[in-house]
Every structure is written in C-alpha cells, then in structure tokens.
Amino acid sequence: MAASLGSVSSLPPSLPTDVAASSFSRSPMSPPQVSVCFKPLYARALVSVKATSFNPTSEGVSENLVQKNGMDLKPSGPSALEMLKTSAADRYTKEMSSIIVIGLNIHTAPVEIREKLAIPETQWPQVIRELCALNHIEEAAVLSTCNRMEIYVVALSQHRGVKEVTEWMSKQSGVPISELCKHRFLLYNKDVTQHLFEVAAGLDSLVLGEGQILAQVKQVVKVGQGVAGFDRKISGLFKQAISVGKRVRTETNISSGSVSVSSAAVELALMKLSESSYANARVLVIGAGKMGKLVIKHLVAKGCKRIVIVNRNEEKVKAISQELTDVDIVYRPLSDMQESAAEVDVVFTCTASESPLFSKDNVQMLPPVGPAMRRRLFIDISVPRNVEPCVSDLETAELYNVDDLEEVVAANKEDRLQKAMEAQEIIFEELNKFEAWKDSLETVPTIKNFRAYVEGIRSSEFEKCMSKMGSDISKKHKEAIYDLSKTIVKKLLHGPMQHLRCDGNDDRSLSEVLENMRALNRMFDLETEVLLLEEKIRVKMERSQK
Template identity: 45%
Template sequence: MHIAVVGLSHRTAPVEVRERLSIPEQTIESSLNALKGDDEVIEASILSTCNRLEIYALLRHPDQGLDAVGEFLSRHSGLGIDELTPHLFTYHHRDAVNHLLRVAAGLDSLVLGEGQILSQVKRMVRLGQEHRSIGPILNRLLTQAVSTGKRVRSETNLGTGAVSISSAAVELAQLKVGQARGLDALVSLDQEQVAVVGAGRMSRLLIQHLKAKGCAGVVLLNRTIETARRLAADFPDLPVQVRPLSDLDQCLSTCSLIFTSTAADEPLIDAARLQPLNRRASLRLIDIGVPRNISADVEQIEGVDAFDVDDLQEVVNRNQESRRQIAEEAEGLLAEESRLFLEWWDGLEAVPTINRLRTHLEAIREQELQKAFSRMGPDFSARERKVVEALSKGIINKILHTPVTNLRAAQPRPQRHQALRVVEELFALEQPPEA
C-alpha cells in the first residue's frame, strides 16, 4: 500500500485552472465514489478550497493508482492529461504526510498561518468519514493533521494576528483606494459605498474586517434573504442593508466597491451585465470565489477594475516577512508529528506476522488446555476451569508482549524485515495467501 497526494494550488495553477478543478461539497460524495470505484484506490479524501484541490489516497500500486487519480481529475475538469500535468504536484509517502501537515498548519497557504484552512481540513475528515471513503490509514493521518494544526496554533504565535483571505481582500481594497488617491498606503473605507454578494463564512469575515477598517455600512445581497438577515443580525453596530440577489444591477450602478463570495458555478457579473448600466463613478470588484463570480471580461468596461484571489499576493507580501521566523518554529513541530505517524505506519508491516504468531500460540494454548481439562475429569468445577483458562491466556500474553513490542518499534526497514522473517521461520508460521 502506498500513500500519495495529487493536487494543484495557488502556487502551481492560475485561478482559471483551479476553478475547473473545484469540487463543491454537494458533489464530494459522487467524486469520492468515482475515485473509490477504481480497484487501485483503497482509500480517498478530497480537499477543495479557493486556493487548492488536493486528493489524498491510499493506493495499491503507486503508478497505476496515480494514473487512476489523474484520469478522475481529467474527467472532472474536462481538461486533457497533457493540459493538467504542468499544474499538478504529486507527493509520495513521507513527502505526502509532510505536505498535509504543512497544509493543516497554514504553512502552505497563500496567507501564511491563516486559520480557515484548518476548518477545511476538518471538513475533509468529516466528509471522508460520512461517505466511508477513508479507512484506518487515512483516518489516522487526517485526524493527526487536524490535531497538528491545532498544536501549531496553540504552541506558536503563527495564528496570532494572521490574516485570512477575506481580510487580505479588504486590505487589497484599502490599498487600491489609497493608490487611486495617490497614496501608497492602506486607507479607511469610510467614503466607499460597499456591497458584499453572498452570505457564507467568507462573507461573514469580509463584513467583520470591513467594519474594522472604517466601513460606514454594507449592502448584503444573497439569493436566500433569510440567510442574509441572520448574518446581518450578528453585526448590530454596523448598518447592514439586506437585499435579494435580484438587486445586484442596482448595486453595480450605485456602489464603488463590491466583494463577491458565492458558490455559483458561473460568473454573476460580466461585461454584458455592466455595459448597459448608467454608472457615474469608478467601480472596484474584488472576487474571492472559486469558481470565479466575476468574469475576466469586465476589465474592458471603462471605470471598472476587477481583482480575484490571485491578486491578493500584493497584500500578502506586505505581511509575510514578519511571520517567517514563527513559521520556522512551527516546522519543528511538524517534523515531530510526521515522525510519529510514519513510525505508526511502518509498524503496520509487522501486524500480519504478529497476528499469525498470536493465532499460532492461541491454537497451541487451546489444544493443550483441552487435554488438561479431559484429564481433570467431571470433578473440575466451572469456576476452576475459568481460572485455569485465564491463567493460560495470561501466560500467552506475557510471552507475546516483548516480541510484539520489539516488532512494532521504530527501526530501519531492513532490520524489521529481517526480524519478521526470523519470527516466521522460528515458529513455522504459514504465509498468508496472495491478495
């Protein structure tokens, strides 16, 4: 068996490719079933965010298993393997484990140390468990990744003051407004007419940061009005005007700054929608949705500037340097956690031999116990039988304890393989049938 991760991220693929690979939660089950439908894939889990799509898998054979994952990605995206390959990364065994731990800790994020990725890894674990696509190996690895992410945040200052994608989007707006005023600085948004499209988790964070950056009020548009009203109610100190998504054209005509963060599969705003609107002022559109909510063709409209998640790098670079030293501290914790998982994983090699040894000794115990009982005759009480049986089991467990502990212990593979062969030969253990 072989652990691998195949994926792409903001580091390897532009947003127009990432949106083709995005897998929304409502299609996760069918995607997991498609992966597990291949005999080469034993366990599988999917991490899909605005900045990455990663498939973690336990494979029977590395090459054939990776081919199966690649074919799934090609079918899902509609892109040929040759088109996908330049954007994909693949990690195996130790490197795959290390990569997952770095992702959960926020060390591989666009925004170093951002906290939202940990909740997305938790969701990956939950969906894998609910849809029964992960078994004991990936369940152990993913669960340990979550605990590692928590440990990094509790034992280092990596999460302290860390910006999220939403806060970076707000800072980008501040920077662009400042640049329009001839300033190379972040400015208050108190003079901007601001709208937020979408009422999910990212929009909640957007409103939270808009309030902190001086925004005087927000228009919140959403397909489901009741959801938007519940979100608005959480900000009693900020005027939030709730409107249906059908009022989007009016907001595009009157607002100067609009953020979009929805789960729509197709762009909500494009050039054809903007062209007929009677606008009097410039408009900045900031899209943090993947797939994108704003079409790239809006840039051809005079007075309209559009930005997506890939444009956040300008803001992110202003915040990264101060966090790199803390990230180095976190890497030490990750190395320890990686070692613990790999020791457990390597120890699994000994399990079949240990089980056969236990079965072999148990059969001898049962056989000798029955001989003893037959010699005791009918005068041997049920209570005495239980005492003798417990004694025999205790002896077997004592005998097995040291060799089992040593076989499971961390050691180089050649030494472990040699020890397993010695045990199998000493006790004449039968070899398991080929899978």
C-alpha cells in the same frame, strides 16, 4: 522522538518509474515557491508472493471472492484486480501501499485551471467512493479550497495509482491530461505528510499563517467520517495534520498580525479606492458563508458603515447583523443582485456558485459609479470564479481575483517568515511521530495472525485437557485451568509483541521491527503478505458491488 525512529530515507529506493515526483522547495527566508524536480520513489522491500497462494483452484482464495449471492463479480475483460487475483504468483511482486497527493494549487496553477477542478464540499463523499472504486486506490480524501484542489490517496501501486487518479481528474474536469501534468504536483509517502502538515500550519498558503485553511482541513475529516474509503491511514494523516496546525499556531503565534485571503481582498479594494477609505464607499457582498462573513468583519474593522449583503436566505444575514451591531447591514435576495450591484461602488463575490454571477453584458448594463470612483470595483475571491474574466475589458469596471492578492500579502512577511522557521521544527517532530505510527501499521497483520495462531494452539490444547479429565471436573477447576492457559499465552506473547511495535517510544528502528516481523512470519509460516493482499482484494471487490 526523532532519534528513536528509523529513518524512512534509509530504506532502499525503488527502481526508477515513469512517474516523476514534484515537490515544494522552500527556503526559510523566502516565500513559498515551487520547484519541480525528479525524485527517487521510496518503497519498502519487495516481497515475493508464494506461487501456491494464488492458484484459483487452491484454498488460498475463497470461492466467495469470485462469486457472491450467485453473481459473477469478474468483469468482462481482464482488469488489473482480476489479474492480481488469478494470475500465477511468479508474475507479480508485492508492493507496499503508498500515500500519494496529486494536486494543483496557487503556486502551480492559475485560477482558470483550478476552477475547472474545484470540487464542492457536498460532493466530497461521492468523490471518495469513486476514487476508491479505481483498481489500485484503497483510501482517498479531497481538499478543495479557493487556493488548492488536492487529492490524497493510499495506492496499491504508485505509478498505476497516479495514472488512474489523473485520468479521473481529467474526465471530471474536462482538462486534458497533458494540461493537467503541466500544473499538477506529485508527492509520495513522507513528502505527503510534510506537505499536509505545512498546509494545515498555514505555511503553504498565499498568506503565511492564514487561519482559514486549518478549518478547511478539519472539514475534510468531518465530511469523511463514515465514508467508505476514508479509512485508517488517510483519516490518521488528516487528524494528525489538525493537531500540527493547532500546535504551530499556539507555539509560534504565526497567525498573529497576518492577513487571510478575505482580509487581503478587503485590503486590495482599499488600495484601489480613490479616497483610500471605506467611510463613503458603497459596498456589496454577495454570499454570507464562511468567506463572506470574514469579508464583512474585515470591512467593518476598516471603517465600513453600511454593507448590502445578497444571499440565498436571510437567516445567515440576520445572524451577522446581530453579531455586528455597529454597522448598517441590509439584506437583499439573489433576485435583486443586479439591482443591488447598480447601487454600489465595490462588489465582493464569495459564493460557491459553479457558474458566473456576473457576465460582461450584466456589468455593461450597470449605471456609472458615484463621483468618488472612476470604475466599479469587483473583487472576486471565489473558485470557480463568480465574475467572468472578460469583465476586465470594460472601461467601466475593474476586476481582481484570488491570484491578484500578491501585492497585499507582503505585510508582516519578515516576522511571519521567522515564525515559519520555528513552525518547521514542530512539523519535523510531528512528522517523525506520524511516520512511526504509520510504519507500525505494517506489522499489524503479523501481530493479528500470530495472536490467532497461538490462540488456536491454546484453545485446542485446552479442549484436549478437558476431554482427558472427563466430566467430573468442577466448573471452578475448569475456569482455573482456562485462566491459566490464557495467562501463559499472554506472557509468552508479550516479548514478541513488544518487538513488533515501532511507535517511537523506544530505541528500536523500523528496519529492526520489519526484520522481526519477517522472522516471525518465517518461523510460524504465517504468510501475512499473502493474507494481507487477499484481504485488500476482498475489500476492493466488496466496494465494487456497492
């Protein structure tokens, strides 16, 4: 597939902008690390917009774009969207939409920064709508986990889109823009695709090949379905990433023998136990969600015989106890959390609470642990954190969070690194296939407009023919002539349509397809670029009303 696609890197680079792109530099023989570098921003050729198309008094822009139901949609000040709609065309050049990811993850930002930007899953739809209400954002998606918070957008302008999303992130989190810029990473277009494919495949995780991230990518698609703004490009990107993640795990077995964040947490606690065994340890798990259930399973696998679970409701705990019949599972409500912590040696916290469950004062009030332990052990794998960091100042407590798991993720690393190299080959192949699909979308407006243009001629000529033949023509003959006109049009369109597609199934390059598109636009005066931009404006204005 790779040989049949015109390389995106062969496109002319855009002029330098005020936005620097950051990317991950990964060596196949070393764990994922981050290096920040300046990169050229790749963009499609800039296309000038015809001056007459944006004259506010001309027919190029419908009055419905300015007013609807008697309401004046124009803001009080000249917003970027209003300027784009009404200003003289010679002040603007058309910039093709870009896919951008703006994020912070375990490689670039400490947990105390990540937790401030964490977005609960229940808020993802609202965040998508808020992002798409920004002037230069067309589509959006959120991927927020304990190790990362990444926002994916399709932007009309790269630097304006980055500016708007960064300002939104700062406003929502309270983190100053200057601080965000120290820890964020920015990727564009093909680099975004490669990054998300690596994320879904488990190559960008703290633990190479960990499986939970694929489920989290699937959840992005599930939550985004039907949400305005989770549209064709972004949804297509995430759906393809899911396919890549499945294929990598099937063909490389990268997940076999690896540890997840939850199992690493259980391993870390085991390393800190004085007897290096869960046989006699008293254990409390707070939270029975996906992460909590995984922690419980790994505890059982390591020989833990009794586990106290604190959760909001008992249903999930009952389901877990029915599945794990070889261990004594005790349910306690949230109101008994402090009392339950007083009776155990090890506390795992893995809830979605946005405020700490344990403060320094709470922990200081707990009685001493049993004779087998020097200090009570807290393993906090939640983001935002469930245990206040100052708990580690106490002589009676020992606290670890998700950023402290490095010492246990070295297990089976060499084997997984070899499988990661195999996974990169799959990602490269899938990357080219996705880029071919995405690039083919550029010609969709031309295809639609050319079909409409030809269909308009066919319909007009058919009606003229019918009027000349009079009313004596039978229904059968009329249908035969109609079918003939449709067949002629279909056969005439076949050749041009084939030359406007770039789906990786032939030797046609992207540059050739785009040249065919421009030639068709010129020959038939389709003005696709103008119509496409007007459509984007219309969509933005409709969303602003909702």
